Amino acid sequence: MPSRSSNRETFVAYQTTIGGLSFRFDSLREVMAKATPARSGDHLAGVAAVTDVERMAARLCLADVPLKAFLQDLVVPYESDEVTRLIIDGHDAQAFAPISHLTVGDFRDWLLADEADTAALAGIAPGVTPEMAAAVCKLMRNQDLILVARKCSVITAFRDTVGLPGRLSVRLQPNHPTDDPRGIAASMLDGLLYGAGDAVIGVNPATDSIPALMTLYDLLNEVIEQYGIPTQSCVLTHVTNQIQVMEKGAPVDLVFQSIAGTQKANESFGINLGILDEAYDAALSLRRGTVGQNVMYFETGQGSALSANAHHGVDQQTCEARAYAVARRYKPLLTNTVVGFIGPEYLFDGKQIIRAGLEDHFCGKLMGVPLGCDVCYTNHAEADQNDMDTLLTLLGTAGITFIMGIPGADDIMLNYQTTSFHDALYLRKVLGLRPAPEFEDWLKRMNIMDAGGQVQPVGSQHAMLQNLPRNLLTA
Amino acid sequence: MDDQPLVRQDPWQALRRHTRARIALGRVGSSLPTREVLDFGLSHAMARDAVHLPLDTDALRQAIESLGHETVEVASRAGDRHTYLLRPDLGRRVAPEDVERLRGMARQPGPDLLFVVGDGLSSLAVARQAAPLLAAVQAHWPEGWRSGPVVIARQSRVALADEVGEAMGARMVAMLIGERPGLTSPDSLGVYLTWAPRVGCHDAQRNCISNIRPEGLSYAAAAHKLLWLAREASRMQLTGVGLKDESDVSVIGGDDAPQLPKV
Numbered sequence: 141m142p143s144r145s146s147n148r149e150t151f152v153a154y155q156t157t158i159g160g161l162s163f164r165f166d167s168l169r170e171v172m173a174k175a176t177p178a179r180s181g182d183h184l185a186g187v188a189a190v191t192d193v194e195r196m197a198a199r200l201c202l203a204d205v206p207l208k209a210f211l212q213d214l215v216v217p218y219e220s221d222e223v224t225r226l227i228i229d230g231h232d233a234q235a236f237a238p239i240s241h242l243t244v245g246d247f248r249d250w251l252l253a254d255e256a257d258t259a260a261l262a263g264i265a266p267g268v269t270p271e272m273a274a275a276v277c278k279l280m281r282n283q284d285l286i287l288v289a290r291k292c293s294v295i296t297a298f299r300d301t302v303g304l305p306g307r308l309s310v311r312l313q314p315n316h317p318t319d320d321p322r323g324i325a326a327s328m329l330d331g332l333l334y335g336a337g338d339a340v341i342g343v344n345p346a347t348d349s350i351p352a353l354m355t356l357y358d359l360l361n362e363v364i365e366q367y368g369i370p371t372q373s374c375v376l377t378h379v380t381n382q383i384q385v386m387e388k389g390a391p392v393d394l395v396f397q398s399i400a401g402t403q404k405a406n407e408s409f410g411i412n413l414g415i416l417d418e419a420y421d422a423a424l425s426l427r428r429g430t431v432g433q434n435v436m437y438f439e440t441g442q443g444s445a446l447s448a449n450a451h452h453g454v455d456q457q458t459c460e461a462r463a464y465a466v467a468r469r470y471k472p473l474l475t476n477t478v479v480g481f482i483g484p485e486y487l488f489d490g491k492q493i494i495r496a497g498l499e500d501h502f503c504g505k506l507m508g509v510p511l512g513c514d515v516c517y518t519n520h521a522e523a524d525q526n527d528m529d530t531l532l533t534l535l536g537t538a539g540i541t542f543i544m545g546i547p548g549a550d551d552i553m554l555n556y557q558t559t560s561f562h563d564a565l566y567l568r569k570v571l572g573l574r575p576a577p578e579f580e581d582w583l584k585r586m587n588i589m590d591a592g593g594q595v596q597p598v599g600s601q602h603a604m605l606q607n608l609p610r611n612l613l614t615a
Numbered sequence: 616m617d618d619q620p621l622v623r624q625d626p627w628q629a630l631r632r633h634t635r636a637r638i639a640l641g642r643v644g645s646s647l648p649t650r651e652v653l654d655f656g657l658s659h660a661m662a663r664d665a666v667h668l669p670l671d672t673d674a675l676r677q678a679i680e681s682l683g684h685e686t687v688e689v690a691s692r693a694g695d696r697h698t699y700l701l702r703p704d705l706g707r708r709v710a711p712e713d714v715e716r717l718r719g720m721a722r723q724p725g726p727d728l729l730f731v732v733g734d735g736l737s738s739l740a741v742a743r744q745a746a747p748l749l750a751a752v753q754a755h756w757p758e759g760w761r762s763g764p765v766v767i768a769r770q771s772r773v774a775l776a777d778e779v780g781e782a783m784g785a786r787m788v789a790m791l792i793g794e795r796p797g798l799t800s801p802d803s804l805g806v807y808l809t810w811a812p813r814v815g816c817h818d819a820q821r822n823c824i825s826n827i828r829p830e831g832l833s834y835a836a837a838a839h840k841l842l843w844l845a846r847e848a849s850r851m852q853l854t855g856v857g858l859k860d861e862s863d864v865s866v867i868g869g870d871d872a873p874q875l876p877k878v
Contacts, residue, residue: 180701316634323634329627330638484700519662519796520700520736525655548637548647548655555797557659560637565645597642600626612630 154201163197168205168213172271173455174198175278177495181443181456181486188455202275203245207236210271216452216462221403222413227269227465236267244275251276251288251506258293265292265508270401270461273503277457282495285502286538292505294541296473297432298393300338300370300578302541303510308573309542310564311476311512312337315553319346321359325611327547328363329604334561335568335588335595336545338579339474339512340394340437342374344554353377354390361391363609367586370430370578372473374437379411379419386422394437394473395423401440401462404450413466420470431578434473439514440464441478442496443486456486457496461503468509474542475509477501479531480517481556490527493517497531501538512542516558525549525557532559536567543567565595622648635799658798665739665793665801667696672767675732678746682753684730685764687720689713689779691771699770706772708814709779717766717782725784726763728845730791733771737793737802744804744827744834745791751838757846773807773821780812787848788812789841794825803828806837808844810854820855822848 154171155164165171173187175198182188189195211231216224233240238260242250250256277285295303302309314327324343331337341360345353353375360373372393375382379397386392397416400406423435445451445459460477467475477500480493487493497513504511515531517523532543549560567573574580574593583589586603590596598605625639640651647655676686692708693699699706709717732745749765756762766779773790780788787810794803804827809816822844827837843862848854 184702184704314636316636320633323636326627326630326633326638327636329630330625330636333625333627485703488701519659519798519801520666524659546636548640548651550637550655550658550798552635552797552799555795555800557798560647562640562642562645562647565642569645595645597623598626602626605627612633 154205156197156200158193158197161193163194165198165201168209169215169454171198171201171205172215172275172278172458173453175202176455176457177278179456179486179492179496180484180488181446184485185446185451185453185456187453199279203243203279205244205275207239207242207244207247207272210269210275215271215454215458216402223401223403223406223462223466226413226469227462230465230469231269232266234267235264239264239267244272245279247272247276248279248284252284256291258291261288261292261506262508265506268507270465270503270507271458273506274458274461277461277499277503280502282498282534285498286534289502289505289538292539294505294508294510296434296471296510298372298429298434298473299431300576301431302339302473302576304577305539306572306574307576308536308540308564308568308571309339309512309576310336310545310561311339311474311542312341313344313544313546313551313558314341315344315546315551317346317553319352319356321355321611324356324359325363325609329609329612330547331545331561332367332369333588333598333602333604334545334565335575335583336561336564337369337371338576339542340372340374342376342394342396342437344376346553348377348381350381350384350388353381353385354388357385357390357392359611366607366609367604368582370582372429376439379415383419383422386426391428392423392426393428394435395419396437396439398439398444399463399466400444400448400450401459401466402445402450402452405445405448405459406466408448408450413469416466416470432473434471436467436470436472438467438472438475439478440467440475440500441482442500443482446486447482457499460500461507464504464507464509468507472510474512475504476512476514476542477504478514478516480521480523481514483518484521487521489522490517490524490530493521493523494527494531494534497535498538501535501540505539510541513540514544514558516544516556518556528557528559528563532563532567533570536571536573655798662796662798662801665737665796668738669696670734670738670741670769672769675742675745675767679732679749679765679767682746682750684749684762686767687717687764688767688769689717690769691775693770696770703772706770707774709768709775709782714778714782717779720764721782721784723784724761725786727760727786727849729763729766729780729783729785729788731766731768731776731779731788733768733773733775733790733792735771735773735792735805736795739796739802740793740804740828741791743802747834748791748804748806748827748837751834752841755838755842757842773818774816776807777809777812777816778814780809781814785812786810787845787854789845800826800828800831803831806841808841808848808854810848810852822854822858822860
C-alpha cells in the first residue's frame with residue numbers, strides 16, 4: 141500500500157510496493173511528474189517515469205496525497221517565485237472548505253459524482269490551486285476530463301457573451317506574412333461570411349513597430365464598426381507594445397499576452413505580474429466593452445517553461461496549470477492553450493497532443509478560467525488533420541469555450557495548421573452548438589445565418605460584398 | 616436534389632489576389648469540397664517529406680564542389696531522424712569523432728567566414744537553395760577573406776555550427792539550414808551568422824536571414840544581406856542583438872551590389 145512518511149518536518153517521502161518491488165519518490169514534485177501520462181517534453185526534461193509500472197506507482201502514491209498537502213509542499217519555492225506567491229496568498233480557504241478533507245483520489249470521485257453540479261464546481265473553483273487541478277488530472281481518463289469540464293461553466297463578456305451553455309465561439313485569425321491590410325481584410329471577410337469571429341478577431345502581427353501596429357488596430361476597428369459586429373479585436377503583440385499604443389489612443393479592445401507558470405518563464409517572455417497589472421488597468425480604463433468588462437486575452441501551452449529552462453523540475457502539465465493561476469488574476473475574456481504549436485520534442489504525436497488539449501481544458505475550467513484551444517500541430521509532429529478532427533470533436537463535447545478559425549486551417553504567417561472556418565461549422569452542426577447570442581443575432585440580421593441557425597452560402601449581391609471593407613476597396 | 620451544383624462556390628474569389636491564405640474555398644453543406652481536401656493533403660505531404668526525407672548529401676556535395684569549394688561531411692549526435700526530433704540538444708552537437716576530424720583539418724589562421732550547410736527541418740530547402748545561395752555569395756566574396764571547406768551536417772540544429780566553427784578556428788560561421796516547413800513554404804532556407812562561434816553561444820548572439828527561396832527572399836538579396844552583416848560583424852567584432860541589419864539602408868558592398876526588393 142502506498143504510504144507517505146514524514147522523516148523531518150520539511151522532508152516527506154512517498155513510497156509504495158508493487159509485486160515485491162519498492163518505489164520511492166523524494167518529493168511531491170517527483171510524484172506529480174512521474175504520475176503524468178507519457179509525453180516527450182517530460183522525457184526531455186528528465187522528469188518522466190522510466191517504466192509504465194513506475195508511472196502507476198507514482199499514481200498510486202498521488203491518489204493518497206491530501207489536497208491540503210499542496211498548500212504546504214510547494215513545487216516551486218515561495219520565496220523565489222511570484223507565481224507561487226500568487227497561488228498561495230490568493231488561495232480562497234472558504235471555497236476550498238468543501239473539498240479540504242479529500243485526497244487527490246477522493247477528489248476525482250468527488251468531481252465525477254452527480255452531486256458535483258455546475259454550481260458546486262463554480263463554488264470550489266477559487267479554492268482549487270493549479271497543483272490540485274494538475275494532480276487530479278493525472279488520475280483521470282480522457283472521458284473523465286470531458287465529463288467534468290462539461291459540468292463547469294465560465295461565462296465572460298465584452299461586446300458579446302462567451303461561454304454560455306450550448307454555445308461555441310471562434311477566434312477569427314486573419315494573419316498575413318507581411319501584415320498587408322488587404323490580405324488581412326480579405327481573410328476577415330472570409331471568416332465573417334462563414335459565421336466566425338464571435339470570440340475575438342485577433343491578428344498575430346509580423347512586425348512589432350508601433351506605427352505598423354497602430355495601422356492594424358485601426359483596420360480591425362474599422363471593420364467591426366463598419367458592419368456593427370458585436371465582437372472585439374486584438375493584436376497579439378507584446379504587452380508593453382500594447383501599453384504604448386493605448387497611450388497613443390489606439391482603439392484597443394482586448395490586451396493579449398503569452399503567459400507561463402513560473403516567474404522565470406514569464407521573465408523569458410519579458411513580463412511579470414506588475415507589467416500585466418499595468419496593462420490590465422489601462423485596458424479597463426478605456427471602458428470599450430458594452431455587455432461586459434473582461435478585457436484580457438491570454439495564450440499558454442505545455443512546454444513553454446521547459447523551453448525557457450524555467451521549469452524547476454516540475455512536469456509540463458503542472459507548469460501549464462500554474463499559468464491559469466496567472467490568467468485567473470485578470471478575469472480574462474479568453475484563455476487559449478495553443479496545444480500543438482511548440483513541436484514534437486514536447487508533444488510528440490496526435491495522441492500526446494489530444495491528451496494535453498483535454499488536460500488543459502479541464503484544468504482551466506476547474507479553476508474558473510474560460511479555456512479555449514488552438515487545436516493545432518506543426519509539420520514535424522506526428523499528427524495530421526484527422527488528429528485535429530478527433531481533438532476538436534472531443535473538446536466540443538467537453539464544452540470548449542472557443543476554437544480558432546483560419547482560412548483552410550493553414551496559417552500562412554505562423555506556418556502551422558489549426559482549425560478552419562469549415563471545422564467550426566462542422567462542430568456546431570454535429571453537436572448543435574450556436575455562436576455567442578449577440579453575434580448570432582448579428583449573423584441573422586446580416587442574412588449569413590438562416591432562421592434555423594445554419595450558416596448559409598451567400599450570393600454575390602450580399603450586403604458585405606457590395607459594401608467591402610475600405611482596405612479592399614482602395615486596393 | 617434540385618439542379619444546384621453540389622459544391623457552392625464563394626462569390627469573393629477575386630479577393631484571393633490579396634493573400635495566399637486559403638480563402639473562398641467554397642463548401643459542400645458546411646464542409647470542404649473534395650478538391651480542397653486533396654489540395655491540402657498534398658501540401659501537407661510535401662511538408663512532411665521535407666522533414667523526413669534524408670538529405671541527399673552526395674548530390675549536395677557535388678553541387679557545392681562544382682562551385683570550386685572543398686566539402687567535409689559531419690553528423691550530429693542525433694543518430695536518426697526520430698532521435699533528432701525528440702532531442703534538440705543532441706542535434707546541436709557534432710558527433711565526437713567528427714569533432715576530432717575537424718580539429719585535425721584546422722589551419723592557422725582559420726577561416727574569416729566558414730559555411731556549414733545543415734539539413735535542419737527541411738532537406739528539401741537545403742537541396743534546392745543551398746548551392747545557389749553559395750554561388751551568389753561567391754560572386755561578391757570580400758577581397759582577401761579566407762573561407763574554408765563547406766561543412767555538410769546531417770541531423771543538425773542551428774547551434775551545431777558553433778562547435779564546427781570552434782573546431783576549425785573560424786572567426787565567423789554561417790549556418791545555412793532548412794527551416795521548419797509551412798504548408799505553403801516547404802523549402803525555405805534560413806541563414807544564421809555567428810561571430811566567434813563556440814559551444815554555448817545563445818540565439819541572441821546570432822543574426823538571422825529567413826525565407827530564402829525563389830518565392831521569398833532571392834539568392835542575390837540574401838547573399839547581399841549576409842555579406843553586409845558579415846562585414847559589419849567583422850568591423851564591430853560581434854553578431855546578434857548588437858548588430859542591427861541596415862543592409863537595405865546603406866550599401867557597403869559597392870556599386871555592383873544587387874538591388875534589393877522591398878520586403
